[in-house]
Every structure is written in C-alpha cells, then in structure tokens.
Amino acid sequence: MPTSTPDPRHASVSASLTQAVLHAAGRLGVDRASLLAGCDLTESQLVDPDARLPFATQEAMWQQLSRLPHSEPGLALGLNLAPGPFSVLGYLLQSSATLGDALAAGLRYQRLVGEGGELHRHEQGEEVHLLYRPLHPNLPATRTRVLALMANWVQMVTPLLHDFRPLRAQFVHAQPTDLGPYTEVFACPLQFSAPEYGLVLPKALLAAPLIQANSPLQSLLRQHAEALLARLPSEGLSARVVTLLGEQLAHGEPDRSELARALNLSERTLQRRLAEEGSSYQQLLNDTRRQLAEHHLSSGTLPAAEIALLLGYSEPSVFFRAFRQWTGLTPGEYRSQQQGKG
Template structure:
C-alpha cells in the first residue's frame, strides 16, 4: 500500500527543532531505520509513520511535550517548505500565498490538509494533521502552527499577532511556551488546529512579491505535484473518505464519482498501488478514531457516527480489532 510521506526539507526542519531541544536525532533516525544523511537530499521523502514515531521518541527523550514549539525558534528558511516556500515569498500578499500553500501542501507533507477561508473579523488557516497507519501526534500539529506563524512574521518583517490560535485536545499543564510562541489568545479543545489572522496583515503587500517569479514557482510546484502525487489515487481516496465519513459509510461508487473515475478504474488504480477500497476505508477510520478519541469533548457515540458507523456496536467491534482494546480504555490511557 502507498505510504504517505514527508519531504526531506520539512523533515530536516523538524530534526533541527528537536536537536534544539537536546534530542540526538541521528541516533533516533538510526533506531527508526531512516537515513539521516538523506535530510540533505532535496528529492528524498520519509514515511509519515516514521516521522510520527520520531515525534513520540523525541518527547520521551526530552521529557518536553511542547517540543514542537521549538519550530518557532529556528532561523526561518524558505526551503523548509520545499519549493512552496519560494512560491509563498513571491506572492502579492499572504492571502494569495496561503492559497498557494493550500494548493501545494502535499509537496511539504502528505499528512497535512490545509484550508483557508475568511471569517467575520479576519482569515483563518486551518490544519488537519493525519497520520498514516499511526495517528498523528499533537506535536506535529503544533510544529506546523508555530513554524507557519514564524514564517509569516519573517516574510512581512512584522511581529504579527494572530486574533486566535486553536488546538485540538486539552490544555497543557504549562501554557507559558504556547503564549511565548504565538503571542495571541489560545483556545484548546477546539474543533481543529488553526490560526485566525488579522485581515490587514494578510492583505498587506509582501516586500518580496514578484509576479514573474510567482508564475515560475507555480510551474515548478505544479510539475513536482504531477510527478509525485497526482497519480497516487490512494492519497486522493483518503481525502474524499475523510470528507464523506460523517455522512455515513461512503460507497465505492460515491468515492469514484468524487474523483471523476469509474468504479472499475478506481479499483484497478488502487490495485496498482498495492491497496484496495475496503483496506483504505478501514485504515482511514482507524486513523481518525485515534484522533477523535483525543478530543475530550466528543462522546464515543459521536465518534462512531463521525466515522460513518450507523450502528455503534460495529464501531466498538472494529475498534477492538484495530487497537486490541475498547474505545473507553484507549481514551483513559490518553
């Protein structure tokens, strides 16, 4: 089955943030069977689940559950975001830049889906962080928030203060590192990870804007996406499943229609990528189950329905098969 992956440029930035926290990433990479030297290869990519384990081991090694916020302390480099960083830089303003980030996010890391929309009093950038077979860590999401904001401050040359920063999951015991990193009101147990920006901050012209370069970077990014992931139906099916599951168990026919494919073509292309529709449905539900149970405000019944189970008892049976425990015991451990 095709694995989600993370670009070497983003993985390298994560490694720098962990090393800033005293973690020996070289030994952790070796322990996880990853090639540390590949961090310098711009074409290299790392399995998403290996990156998830890296975060888990780094928290254990450092004893610092807020280590993801170290991403705000690094010297900002556009290369952290692969070619997408340069596309952002050359945009007219951050509003246009974020539209590019949404379009090209998969180049940086396939484990993130980014959306961007206006709100009553500003603009919100929303991050949905997924794992592959393992549920994504909180630190991975917090790192994305912290580094994106640091990048925006660097791009604009201004100490931007968001209107709000939202986090899934309960508030940490020590919120001081969060206040220091974001300099903004914080909301925990939120529906999603996101940053609400002031409208004026996103509409202001960027000092590095260059329309000719922006078009050039669009072409580079488009070519990379076409080469790397447009052919990977596995990833696209997962995205459609995440969207459709809250409405009930999606039929293969509905997913094929959403991707403008026939059922037979969908089946064949998944087979070529070493997967199947049923396997992807099961994997996506398992991954989301881990994420939803980390949100204390969701009842077990709500989690079952969000995963598309009409009968909660089917959810409980599936959960025991996935995690060898009950949803209640799993949540208690969290």
C-alpha cells in the same frame, strides 16, 4: 479549495521537511544519529531535498521527539524550524505578493511538504480560519507535530509582514498547566479543547503586501512546484484543475489557456487527459461553480449578485440561468429551501 486528500496508507513527506526537523532537533541537543536510527532512516535518503519518505517514518521521528524534556516539545521544535529547508514551497510563500496569495499557494502546494494532514481555509465574516486536520489525530506524537507546524507558520509569516497578529490560536487538547510557551509563540488569545487546530486571522490581512514579494521568482517557483506536484501519486488531473479553477474564479472568468499553462500542458493535452479521467474542463468548471454557489447560498448571507461575481460571472443574470439549470430553482428559492431545513 484544498487538494484531494491522499490515501493515508501511501502518505509521504518531503526529505526537505525531514531535514528541517532534524536540524531543529539538533539545535535542542538531540543526537542526530540516534534520531535517524530510531526511525530507521539513513543519510542517503535525505540527500535529494525533493525526495519523498513514508509519512510513517517521519511519524516515528515525531514520536521520539515528543519525549523531549520540554513542557511543550512541539513549540520548542517549531521555533527552531527554518523555512528555507522546506525547499520550493517555503520560498514560494516568501516571494508571494500578499498574504492572501501566499495562503493560496500554501493550499495549492501543501502536499509538496507532506501528506501528514491537510490545511483548510474558511472565511467567517471578517475572520479567516486556517485549520489543520492531521492524519492519526489521536496519536500522542500528533500534538507535538502539529504544534511544531503551527509555531513555524507564525515564525515564517511574522518577518514578511509589518504587523502580523493572529486574532487567536486554537488547539484540540485541553489547556496545559504551563501557558508560557504558547503566549511566547502565538502572542494572541488561546483557545483549548477546540474542535480543530488552527489560527484565526483578520480578513483584512489577506491584502497585506509581503516584504519579500518577487513576481519573477514567483513564476519560476510555481513552474517548479507544478512539476513536483505532477510527480506525486494519488491526485488526479481533475482534482488539480478544480483547485486552480477555485483560485481563478476569485479574479473573474477562468481562462482555460492560462490554467493549462499553470499545469505545464497544452490546451489539447489538458482536454485529452481530462477525457481519459472521464471529465472535461467545462464539466469541472460547472461543477466547481455549482458547489461554491450552493455553499455560499446555504451557509451565508451574501446577495446572489455578489455570489455571481465570486464565481467569475460577468452578469448576475448569467449565474441565475445557470443555477436554475443545475437545480431547477432560483438562487433565492434554493436559499429559502436550505434555511427551511435548518
């Protein structure tokens, strides 16, 4: 479950990502000083890797880079983007135990890198769809920016797995004349004029162990990432709790004390701050479970007993009682009602 989308007017990106883009452009022969001047940036704004810059500033940089003399500038830049300069998130992904864990961390902490769009994960049968929804999708520079990010995803993950092969890559724009750069980067079937940008992976790959897994480092990085996330505006504590609940539910009954620790809060402080936002832990847990239950029942064929396990219930009967309290219907009745609407 992704985090809440920030106000586009106040969207920001990390200085570390901006540095990475500048380095990639430099490898392609772009003059750094001219690029900085063209988007009204100074070197002093980039000294702290955790500093934030207005997204509009970096978007102006992408606009310049979209004019590079390459058949697909975004892919050329993506091949030269190094994950290290992305600061804490890059290292967090690399040290994850499995690809599934890395994707969960990517979804949880994506705002640390930038707010120029939002990554979503959807499962369809034996496929996992990683979809990227950019701000300002109709701007010409957006194609360059998103292609650079997608190419970087592949560059980052490939060395971490013994056999990383996407099932397909999809792009919003029409099929270009030169497919060479695409086949070189993605090495999989390509779909153009698609509804959204994204990569499709085999679901079985989520359990694949990562070569650089490091649990102690992962714990330290998560603490740092949570502290950085807490500094960012526009996402309330309630939204962060919902995100963590979505992750915990997949592993059983959520643990309030563990969730509070993940947020660097005591349970009492968590309770007080949620109350200040007009919410509570139990209310958010119930709302999250109800939302997920209704989604599974209306859009899939999973048996209700399996849905109960996915929602962290130890017994299906407990889920059935809760669902009837929420909707006045049994899960089976709700599913039939939704199918009837179709």
